[in-house]
Amino acid sequence: MNLELNPKLLDMVEFEDSSLGTTVNRTGTIVETFGNPPNTVLVELTDSEGVPESFVTKKIEDIRKVGETKPAAKWPKPKEAQQYFENGFLYLQNGLFGQAKGQFAKAFSIDVNLRASLLESTNVLARKDKLDAAIRVYSLLLELQPRTRLGIAKVSVPFESLA
DSSP states (O other): OOTTTOOOTTOEEEEEEOTTSSOEEEEEEEEEEETTTTOEEEEEEEOTTSOEEEEEEEEGGGEEEEEOOOOTTTSOOOHHHHHHHHHHHHHHHTTOHHHHHHHHHHHHHHOTTHHHHHHHHHHHHHHTTOHHHHHHHHHHHHHHSTTOOOOOOOOOOOOGGGO
């Protein structure tokens, strides 16, 4: 395990990707860590404009840190974004998809990292065979971020009340 890495959420990392036959260096942002101590990370990959394309799970020894986030005390998550995000959840749970979309759009415009939370929650629904609810939320995510490719990711956020 790469002890120098000490992965944290939102750290920028680089790794070699040979999934398409040739090896290329990819860069992404850690959005989740797994294990205690962490041994695996979920990395969000983005296009050249910063729009999320997909998520990949990588072992810590396969990545290199290329950037570090600021300490939490200097970089708090905006409370306003969290409130919009929570309102979006409430609207979703009550079947009010138009209102949910508006709240999520406001939350994502303030804190783009909240997209990953919603995607991860939706992936839990899909893995639990609550496919109708998952499809509705995937559709909403695609409407909000039409250029994003949705990937299946590990998650720890329950979201069962939609089904």
